[in-house]
Amino acid sequence: MKLSVSRGRAVDLRVQPVDEVLDRVQRSLGVRLLPNTMVRKRRSVGARTDRHTWVRVERRVLDKIPDQGWNGTESAACLQGVAQPEWLGCVVWRDTDEPAMWRADETELLPGAPVGNAILGEAPELADPWWEALNASLDALAAQQTGRVATPDTVTVTQDLVTDSIRGVFSDDVDTTVERWVPAHADLNWANMTAPTFSLFDWEDWGNAPQGLDSASLWASSLAVPALADRVRHERRSDFESRDGKVMTLFACAKILGPHAHPEDPRLEPARAMAEQVIKELQTS
Template sequence: MRTARAFACTTLTLTDLAEKPVWGYAGRTLSGAVTSPQGTSWLRVVSERPDKAHGKLWDGPKTAQELLPPAIPRPALHQVHDWQAVGWAYRAELYQHTDAAVISRSPVLEHDPDLPEAWWTELRAALDSLAQASTERIAVREEYIRRAVPEHTGCDVGEIQWATAHGDFHWSNLGGPDLTILDWEGWGSAPVAFDAAQLYLYSLHTPATAAHVRQTFAHVLGTPAARVAELTVCAQVLQAADRTPFYRELAGPVKEYLDATYERTR
């Protein structure tokens, strides 16, 4: 990945500014600041086996730049460059640089962030705008929901209402104090209120922030349609708790929330 990043800098005429570039999950991505013809920018290099270098995750950032409303606050994607080497496919994505800092290094929030009320207002407006965007992309598949929710939560699914979602809406993909939404790989259709439900459940370690999330998104989380979204996020957490540390941390609070909120049918 370091060699791939150096190759991308040479090919795109960039100067690498990152002394300690940021690794993504399982070393799949490597990101950091660079200088470019646009000034200071952000270079993200993605790796994948060639037979998997296509589809939803691979093309998510590119299609988000092309199709989503510009009012949704996110770094603009300036350039994409693909190549293959030594049995791997690589994609270099050159983004607008942002001064926003991620709210949490872990997807699960451990400390209440000090965010201005305007940040919360803009967050609600961004998700409302995103929910109305038209797409054929799928963030969460119905087949998965109808299998995983009963298996891991003991609840029936029922009717599903759909909206467009970010799909990975947690605290390490949000920046502040000026709102910035990062990592658009997995966006697409999901149950109504999916992003709000994910942010709420990933805040359970911090009751004050969880309550703020609940208040900000009461217009969607307070509707019957949000039930499927909450149960789906709970199922995702519980399914992966034995292999992913931050899910393991969240499993206990999620089980408590399930017991307090939903009647199990099995």
């Protein structure tokens, strides 16, 4: 595939031509992508197919592909007890003009629409069985074992990353040591879950992470709706009450309050208040 951009320039698939890429995907997977269903994002394009499946195509630069490889959706197919679309196949190739790789994964269709955007501005209508399914999937995920390491926002999560992120915004007096690492989705937000039937998708970055990363991420994406944020904390209270869960809450707050904070972000004040509370709890524990 050849894009009309110079080597090293950031590529935005919302505006860059991708016809040749999609033609290659269709030939390789033996499907026809339905144009009127296409969803274009900055580094991915997705569409329904003529055999009632979904294909997601992603471009990733080489230095964002970790040593463990770039097969999160494929490897997540082995997870037991987690509600997710069934993975069916893929095609992967290297870009001939840019230091990047292309990957297309085919999965079954989602059982419902995404709950909303990554950050919600109003509360969704979610029945108790939905929350029960969320808890069952996250608990089942955390109970399994993997050699993968989570890459939230395509950055490998490490103890140093956690420490640097928190201390770059808050006090150096906080002990940020992570005690327990468990498998996590690593991109848990309202855009990656469906309703009214619960299903969790977009598994590109899953792997071992500090306990509570997923719960803290979902809470952070809910902060503009206080009742929803409270519901997340209630449902995932075992995570939030753990020491690692408190560290991950502070990690999530650091992302909101850090140098790229938007002054009109409605999550700023609740994140700041929670950070102060969690710091006190960590300092006295």
